Amino acid sequence: MTVTTRVALATSTPGLDEDSDMPALLEALRSRGVDAAAVAWDDAGFDWAACDTVVIRSTWDYPLRRGEFLAWAGAVQAVARLDNPAGVLRWNTDKVYLHDLARLGVPVVPTxxxxxxxxxxxxxxxxxxxxxxxxxxxxxxxxxxxxxxxxxxxxxxxxxxxxxxxxxxxYLSRIDEGERALVFLGGAFSHAIRKDPVLTETGVVDNERVPHPNLRPHRPSAAELALAGAALAAVPERQDELLYARVDIADADDGSPVVMELELVEPNLFMDQEADGPARFADLVLARAAAARAGVRT
The missing domain is CATH 3.30.1490 (Dna Ligase; domain 1)
Known part of the structure; x- marks a missing residue:
């Protein structure tokens, strides 16, 4: 008998309307016979235990309710596979993790x-x-x-x-040369983008600003790939435990790349910049769900 895999892509009320990756990811999963749905993480009526896998995607309101969000993640992980894992979410939802990276010798923006x-x-x-x-x-x-x-x-x-x-x-003096975001799927490099700076004005807290202005494809240098690899190696979890990761990079004053942020919770993965990205994402989700059912750690 064929067993249908059920996957929930956890989002938020804003994410249901604004997650630009979501339609392509849902389509890729459903085209593989997966019962896939986008569900707000705080939807009290949804049965998370009925899922094979719950994938954290656009839970963009967690900063205002971090304790509640992490408690929810722990509860979900007790009844289904959670990607990325709850321990990674706890570590990565507070940017004090930059201290951990720096202590391990990963170049980061001084903080x-x-x-x-x-x-x-x-x-x-x-x-x-x-x-x-x-x-x-x-x-x-x-x-x-x-x-x-x-x-x-x-x-x-x-x-x-x-x-x-x-x-x-x-504020890095070379930021106008562009920020880069390197996307990894299943621990392997997938694709990268370059974008213009976000903080274009001084003295302004603008929570409505465009977060990723002027996106275009980027071919990362060897130094950028090495930096991203070092950052991922510092995560307190096996790299292949991460379904996805995004490493945001800019240049220090001397031109060397530094990590701005390591995004393991709800990053935009810029799937519109990589034609086969949604397919590879869906294949990984399906394989990991099958492994979880079989009791195999991936």
Missing amino acids: RFIAPGEEVVLPDGGQFVVKPSVSAGAYGTARYTEAQHDLAAGHVAELHGAGATVMVQP
Whole structure:
């Protein structure tokens, strides 16, 4: 008897309308006979235990409810395969993971984390960025000049008042050359894009900004691929445990690549930039679901 594989792509209320990857991923899964649906992660009426696999995709509202989201992920993982795994979600949903990467020798954008109640020290020279350590899509993020310390301090105070730990980073002088995003599927490099900078104005918190302006394909250099590999090797989980990963890279002042973010939770995978990306994604999901049913770790 043929067993139909049931897969839920976990999203959010915003993601149901705005996830540009979702239609292609659903079509690829359904064309393979998979019973696939996009479901908001906080849909209390959905039976997650009836799924073979639950894939985290566009759960974009988790920063405002991280504790609830992680509790949900743990509960789902107890009854179905979860990609990416709950332990990875816990580690990657707070950008303090950048400290872990740096400790392991992975070049990252220099970052100071300031928890509520700690002394607020802002850079003396050059432009810098302020944002919460738990965020998605540049939410709550702004760029400041050295003449805007008072404005930046007000931003920090507002984030602290909401209970957030704040990140302060230098604004990279070569960012106008473009940010790069390297996408991995099943631990293997898939495709990459280049995009224009997001923080085009100073002193502005704009949560409606376009998160990925002027996308175009990118051929990563050997140095970029090596950096991405080092970042993935630092994840506290086997690389092949990750269904997907996105490594966001920019250039330091000396031209060497550095990790801006390691996206393992809900990144846009830019499937419209890779013709066979949805098919490879679907094949991986199907194979991993079959392995989970057979009790085989992949």
